Amino acid sequence: MKTHIVISAVNIRKGGTLTVLRDCLRYLSGRPDLRVTALVHKRELCDFPGIDYIEIPWSIEGWGKRLKCEYRTMRGISEKLQPVDLWLSLHDTTPNVKADRQAVYCQTSFPFLKVRLRDFLMDKKIPLFALFTKYAYKKNVRRNNYLIVQQNWLREGLSRMLRVDRKKFIVAPPKFVNPPFGDTSADEPVPLFLYPASPDCHKNFEDLCAAAERLEKKLGTGAFKVVLTIDGSENKYAAWLRRKWGHVASIDFHGFMSKDDLYAHYGKAACLVFPSRVETWGLPISEFKPAGKPMILSDLPYARESAAGAEKVAYFKISDIDGLVRQMRLVISGKISNFVRIIPSTPEAPFAPDWETVFSLLLNDEGTPTR
Numbered sequence: 001m002k003t004h005i006v007i008s009a010v011n012i013r014k015g016g017t018l019t020v021l022r023d024c025l026r027y028l029s030g031r032p033d034l035r036v037t038a039l040v041h042k043r044e045l046c047d048f049p050g051i052d053y054i055e056i057p058w059s060i061e062g063w064g065k066r067l068k069c070e071y072r073t074m075r076g077i078s079e080k081l082q083p084v085d086l087w088l089s090l091h092d093t094t095p096n097v098k099a100d101r102q103a104v105y106c107q108t109s110f111p112f113l114k115v116r117l118r119d120f121l122m123d124k125k126i127p128l129f130a131l132f133t134k135y136a137y138k139k140n141v142r143r144n145n146y147l148i149v150q151q152n153w154l155r156e157g158l159s160r161m162l163r164v165d166r167k168k169f170i171v172a173p174p175k176f177v178n179p180p181f182g183d184t185s186a187d188e189p190v191p192l193f194l195y196p197a198s199p200d201c202h203k204n205f206e207d208l209c210a211a212a213e214r215l216e217k218k219l220g221t222g223a224f225k226v227v228l229t230i231d232g233s234e235n236k237y238a239a240w241l242r243r244k245w246g247h248v249a250s251i252d253f254h255g256f257m258s259k260d261d262l263y264a265h266y267g268k269a270a271c272l273v274f275p276s277r278v279e280t281w282g283l284p285i286s287e288f289k290p291a292g293k294p295m296i297l298s299d300l301p302y303a304r305e306s307a308a309g310a311e312k313v314a315y316f317k318i319s320d321i322d323g324l325v326r327q328m329r330l331v332i333s334g335k336i337s338n339f340v341r342i343i344p345s346t347p348e349a350p351f352a353p354d355w356e357t358v359f360s361l362l363l364n365d366e367g368t369p370t371r
Contacts, residue, residue, distance in 0.1 A: 002035040003363065004083060006099065009090040010059040010069060013041050016283060017107050020174065021090055022046050027355035037081055039074070063132065070095045071139075086362055092133060094140035103362050104141070105148040108133050109302065112157055113202055113278040122201040122237040137162060146362060148172050150281050152347040153301035170361055172352040174281060178290045179259075181267040191224045191270035191332050193296075196262055196284045199230045199238035204275045204298070204318065209245040211324040218325075221249040224332050226273075227265060231255035266291060271331045274298065277318055282306040294339050296327045308344035312336055 005028065009021045021040075028036045029048035036051050041060060043053040054077065059069040070093045078084055078097035087099035094104045110130040119127040141147070141162050148170045149155050155169040193212075197203040205228060212226045231253045232242025245251055257265065266272075266287065271294040274285055278300070285306040288295060292311045297303040299315035307313050314330075316323040330336050352358040 001083075002033060003085045004035045004037070004081070005359075005363075006037045006039065006078070006081060006084050006087045006097075007090060008039040008074060008087065008095060009046075010039050010041055010056045011066060011091050013045060013060070016174070016281065017091065018045060020105065020107065022048075023175070024088075024090065024355060025051055027359075039077065066093075072096075086359075088362065093136045094143055096140060096143075101145045101362065102143050103146045103148060104144050106137065106154060106158060107280060109154060109278050109280045110202075111137060111161060119201045122240065123235065126201055134161070144168070146170050146350070148352075148358065150174055151302060151305045153305060154280070155347070157301075167350070170350045170352050170358060171347040172358050175354070176283075176286045179263045179266065179287050181263055181291060188225075188268050188270070190222060192265075192268055193224065193226045193271050193273050193328060193331070194265050194269040194288075195226070195273045195275070196229045196257065196265070197274075197276060199234040199241075201237045202277045204277045205230065205241050206244075207275045207319065207321060207324060208273055209241060209248065209251060210321045211328060212251050213245060213248045214321060214325050215328055216248055216250045218329075219332070224250055224328070225252060226250055227252045227254050227269075229254060229257050229262075269293065271296060271328070273324075273328075274303065275316075275318070275324070278302070279306070285310075294331050294336050296324065296331070304342065307342045310342050312339040313342050314339045 012018050012021045025046050025048045029050045038051050039054045059066050074095040074097050084099040086101045087097050088103045090105045111134045113130045115127040159166040230238045232238050272288040273296045275298050279302045289310045294312040296314050299317045314327045
């Protein structure tokens with residue numbers, strides 16, 4: 001009888017979490033020795049041959065239905081699917097299911113977001129979700145043989161928060177393909193600073209906007225350019241940013257970029273600025289890194305791990321606008337001798353560089369549930 005693996009991912013629909021789901025199912029699709037069942041929002045989001053699908057589209061209709069799905073519906077499904085050798089939840093929660101082994105992929109770092117009052121005013125869903133995920137991680141966590149994280153700092157932080165032995169955490173960094181940069185010799189009239197991010201309040205656009213305003217007052221207009229991937233129409237937070245800093249001539253509220261447009265901007269940019277207050281990884285850091293150009297990043301653990309191997313990196317502390325201004329001035333003047341190379345390192349075991357290693361650990365290791 002084939003080993004039966006169940007992947008539950010009913011709330012995954014977009015972004016980096018969907019990439020993780022697709023990569024996982026793509027690997028399992030090539031394993032004819034396994035029986036794989038995937039619980040998803042819609043099959044069309046991640047359709048691969050050799051996978052049995054169960055669609056549960058209603059689980060996204062509020063947290064109440066999400067909890068019902070995780071802790072009641074999935075129990076019934078697991079009993080019908082028996083035998084289940086491994087149940088892997090790809091979205092943070094540990095469902096109450098019947099399986100020989102369980103594991104959970106911790107895809108969000110929101111439990112470590114330092115919530116501000118402004119966050120509630122701009123989009124209460126984000127701070128409330130940060131509080132919810134602390135509960136979601138803790139519920140049933142000791143049923144798992146392993147927890148999977150993308151970075152070592154998440155292993156350390158969740159180990160302390162959940163009181164789970166750090167040896168139960170597999171560090172499995174995502175794989176990235178170097179993007180096709182645009183013409184890096186493109187003649188930009190002034191240094192271009194790029195911040196590609198979604199219009200969410202934890203992305204901390206305000207630090208960069210405030211720094212651009214101060215820098216423009218010092219250097220005058222036309223000395224540099226800051227390009228943002230928001231235009232002010234997306235939500236309350238984006239509208240506030242546009243109202244407060246729309247008068248700054250050096251800021252280009254460009255709006256959403258296609259991949260081709262983004263990669264072209266990577267080629268033209270003199271520097272990537274990434275001031276986000278919390279990330280599970282920070283994809284633009286990894287995408288921009290092969291360009292070998294300067295990056296100014298939040299002085300936070302996620303950024304230090306994501307920037308490993310980068311040649312020219314400087315950090316600034318969140319809300320230290322003067323510190324960010326100083327780093328940007330160095331880029332404009334070309335005096336970046338204090339930007340440093342970040343030495344890469346391999347996390348301690350258990351470490352999984354690919355899905356093959358992940359499932360080898362989950363299925364063959366002698367790890368026991370933490371309960």
